[in-house]
Amino acid sequence: MPTPIVETRSLTYRYGDFLAVKDLSFHIEPGEVFGLLGPNGAGKSTTISMLTCLLPPTSGSAVIAGLDVARSAAEVKQLIGVVPQDLALYPTLSARENLRFFGELFGLRGKPLRDRVESVLEYVGMTERANDPIKSYSGGMKRRINLAVGLIHSPRVLFLDEPTVGVDPQSRNHIFESVERLNREEGMTILYTTHYMEEAERLCRRVAIMDRGEIIALNTPRELIAMLGGGILRIGLPQADPAVAQAVQALPQVRSAAFEPDGVSHKAVLKVETRSANPALLEIIQLFNQQGLEILSMETLEPNLESVFLHLTGKSLRA
Numbered sequence: 001m002p003t004p005i006v007e008t009r010s011l012t013y014r015y016g017d018f019l020a021v022k023d024l025s026f027h028i029e030p031g032e033v034f035g036l037l038g039p040n041g042a043g044k045s046t047t048i049s050m051l052t053c054l055l056p057p058t059s060g061s062a063v064i065a066g067l068d069v070a071r072s073a074a075e076v077k078q079l080i081g082v083v084p085q086d087l088a089l090y091p092t093l094s095a096r097e098n099l100r101f102f103g104e105l106f107g108l109r110g111k112p113l114r115d116r117v118e119s120v121l122e123y124v125g126m127t128e129r130a131n132d133p134i135k136s137y138s139g140g141m142k143r144r145i146n147l148a149v150g151l152i153h154s155p156r157v158l159f160l161d162e163p164t165v166g167v168d169p170q171s172r173n174h175i176f177e178s179v180e181r182l183n184r185e186e187g188m189t190i191l192y193t194t195h196y197m198e199e200a201e202r203l204c205r206r207v208a209i210m211d212r213g214e215i216i217a218l219n220t221p222r223e224l225i226a227m228l229g230g231g232i233l234r235i236g237l238p239q240a241d242p243a244v245a246q247a248v249q250a251l252p253q254v255r256s257a258a259f260e261p262d263g264v265s266h267k268a269v270l271k272v273e274t275r276s277a278n279p280a281l282l283e284i285i286q287l288f289n290q291q292g293l294e295i296l297s298m299e300t301l302e303p304n305l306e307s308v309f310l311h312l313t314g315k316s317l318r319a
């Protein structure tokens with residue numbers, strides 16, 4: 001195994017009495033896109049703040065490229081790029097001016113600075129608008145420039161904190177493509193936090209699922225999903241009869257069965273987590289036949305990280 005570029009040992013943070021991050025131990029390999037996936041309040045931002053030297057760990061430690069974040073903060077800051085959730089841009093300056101300013105803070109000058117400004121603008125797809133003031137941009141464009149600022153000094157490790165929240169689809173795609181290209185072309189290691197499981201599935205080689213300050217699972221998306229085994233069935237029924245949900249839940253190939261909250265269609269939909277989708281389907285059809293019940297529709301869903309989270313915590317990622 002290559003030497004990890006990021007490694008935490010029992011990393012812990014308390015806000016007063018409140019334990020926000022508990023005993024996190026994980027590592028990120030060089031060149032990896034690593035996802036921290038969890039609902040709001042799981043402790044993702046607090047973890048990033050400790051890794052990027054903004055909050056001193058209450059206990060435990062974190063090392064980046066061999067440097068302890070608490071003892072060698074100045075050196076660590078040169079090696080990392082941070083793209084926070086909030087914008088950190090000068091609204092009256094253009095994107096190019098912002099990037100030059102932040103590049104100079106990192107000691108870049110002359111041609112290397114000019115070249116890097118153009119290359120990060122190109123990465124985030126903002127070259128054409130680069131001379132317009134930031135305040136004239138859409139929210140998504142501002143987030144793309146925020147990302148460009150985090151890249152200006154060619155960091156070895158990039159921390160992206162929920163970069164696509166509230167972003168339009170076009171900017172979201174630009175952000176995805178930038179992450180993929182930075183990783184592929186510059187070999188950049190990226191820690192990406194999100195509560196959108198489809199982003200983690202698309203971008204991340206491995207994902208740590210966080211809940212209430214703890215990592216509750218860590219693996220490749222494929223392995224995490226395989227752990228679940230079966231798929232999910234959505235069965236449309238004439239009415240939401242709790243006795244039916246109970247009878248389905250009792251079937252051997254069924255993990256759980258519950259009616260979804262009423263949608264716009266006013267049709268009752270029974271959501272069934274299975275151990276194995278096809279055998280469960282047979283059991284359900286048999287049960288409905290025996291009891292003379294009607295099925296209005298049937299849909300099978302491939303399990304995804306959302307179902308992994310649901311399975312591990314009993315709640316939805318976006319609850």
Ligand SMILES: Nc1ncnc2c1ncn2[C@@H]1O[C@H](COP(=O)(O)OP(=O)(O)OP(=O)(O)O)[C@@H](O)[C@H]1O
Nearest residue numbers: 015018020038039040041042043044045046047162
């Ligand atoms: N300054 C603070 N003082 C007290 N509690 C805090 C503070 N900042 C965060 N918390 C609490 O710590 C927990 C973890 O917050 P954190 O922001 O790290 O979560 P998160 O996973 O990043 O979620 P989000 O996406 O909403 O930021 C939450 O319960 C939050 O309310």
